[in-house]
Amino acid sequence: MRIVVPAGGIGGARFLQGLRAVLGTDAAAEEQTTDSSITVIGNTGDDITLFGLRICPDLDTVMYTLGGGINEEQGWGRADETFTVKEELAAYGMKPTWFGLGDRDTATHIVRAQMLAAGYPLSTVTEALCDRWRPGVRLLPMTDDQVETHVVVDDGGGRRAIHFQEWWIKHRAALPAEQIVGVGAEDAKPAPGVLAAIAEADAVILPPSNPVVSVGSVLGVPGIREAMAAKTVVGVSPIIGGAPVRGMADACLRAIGVETSAGAVAAHLGSDLLDGWLVDEADADTDVEGIEVRSRPLYMSDPAATEAIARAALDLAVELAEKGEERG
Ligand code: FO1
Numbered sequence: 001m002r003i004v005v006p007a008g009g010i011g012g013a014r015f016l017q018g019l020r021a022v023l024g025t026d027a028a029a030e031e032q033t034t035d036s037s038i039t040v041i042g043n044t045g046d047d048i049t050l051f052g053l054r055i056c057p058d059l060d061t062v063m064y065t066l067g068g069g070i071n072e073e074q075g076w077g078r079a080d081e082t083f084t085v086k087e088e089l090a091a092y093g094m095k096p097t098w099f100g101l102g103d104r105d106t107a108t109h110i111v112r113a114q115m116l117a118a119g120y121p122l123s124t125v126t127e128a129l130c131d132r133w134r135p136g137v138r139l140l141p142m143t144d145d146q147v148e149t150h151v152v153v154d155d156g157g158g159r160r161a162i163h164f165q166e167w168w169i170k171h172r173a174a175l176p177a178e179q180i181v182g183v184g185a186e187d188a189k190p191a192p193g194v195l196a197a198i199a200e201a202d203a204v205i206l207p208p209s210n211p212v213v214s215v216g217s218v219l220g221v222p223g224i225r226e227a228m229a230a231k232t233v234v235g236v237s238p239i240i241g242g243a244p245v246r247g248m249a250d251a252c253l254r255a256i257g258v259e260t261s262a263g264a265v266a267a268h269l270g271s272d273l274l275d276g277w278l279v280d281e282a283d284a285d286t287d288v289e290g291i292e293v294r295s296r297p298l299y300m301s302d303p304a305a306t307e308a309i310a311r312a313a314l315d316l317a318v319e320l321a322e323k324g325e326e327r328g
Pocket of ligand 1: 060102
């Protein structure tokens with residue numbers, strides 16, 4: 001099967017580990033036991049330029065997690081990391097100091113900055129970086145154009161827009177967000193290969209990534225949502241029992257006036273896009289007009305649990321695709 005997955009950071013990367021195992025597309029394995037493929041459309045709205053380096057958190061989280069280099073407990077950054085460069089920058093009085101720039105991670109950002117400066121598009125840079133990490137999926141940025149998520153806050157000093165990373169890391173998303181804006185999104189074009197991958201896909205799976213700043217940002221690139229809506233789309237709820245499993249998606253949902261519930265997120269994504277929606281047993285009573293809701297355990301508590309969730313999403317996609325064909 002050819003599957004397309006719009007993904008963000010930690011939740012999406014973890015889910016992809018399970019999906020890759022189920023489809024047997026792990027390129028690291030000698031014998032490629034399947035003609036299945038996974039194309040990940042990575043969110044680039046979290047990207048930030050710091051110290052002359054272009055940092056792509058969600059692309060790197062997918063690449064490191066599937067490539068075996070991730071810091072497991074953090075879910076971002078590299079394993080066995082040190083922060084000497086960060087300390088030296090602070091010693092020079094360089095700002096900001098709130099960003100956890102790791103030494104190993106900095107090598108990735110230097111390669112990316114050098115290739116971007118040489119005129120290579122982000123999609124080519126990502127392909128080059130994946131040559132090393134071999135994630136076992138095709139990782140495409142959602143766009144080669146610059147799109148940055150900024151958050152409008154008012155912490156008493158008047159309304160101002162800060163970069164998503166500052167809001168997320170420095171303020172722990174605790175500053176009430178009045179608005180979340182994808183700066184540049186309206187002029188962005190899908191990266192090369194994105195629309196073709198969607199058109200050729202047997203199904204699109206929305207992983208349990210942040211529905212606003214991760215999946216939402218990918219859907220916000222003109223052309224991507226429409227292309228996906230033409231396919232069978234099954235999503236996995238990132239909200240269980242009224243709370244995000246990890247991260248601070250509730251702060252993002254509040255900012256756009258969407259209730260933090262499995263049903264509200266599905267309705268927000270829209271029945272014109274979503275055909276199926278997996279919710280946890282805690283949300284078994286979820287009912288959304290025009291969307292086939294199925295409940296099962298959704299905690300990705302270990303690889304076997306994650307694979308079972310991925311398998312359930314695939315099975316629902318196959319079932320709904322067949323129904324769709326019957327409906328004609
Ligand atoms: N998240 C944090 O909470 N603190 C950090 O210092 C931090 C640094 C960091 C560096 C590189 C990178 O790729 C990700 C990093 N993240 C950090 C995570 C990142 O802010 C989020 O994972 C995404 O942007 C949101 O999904």
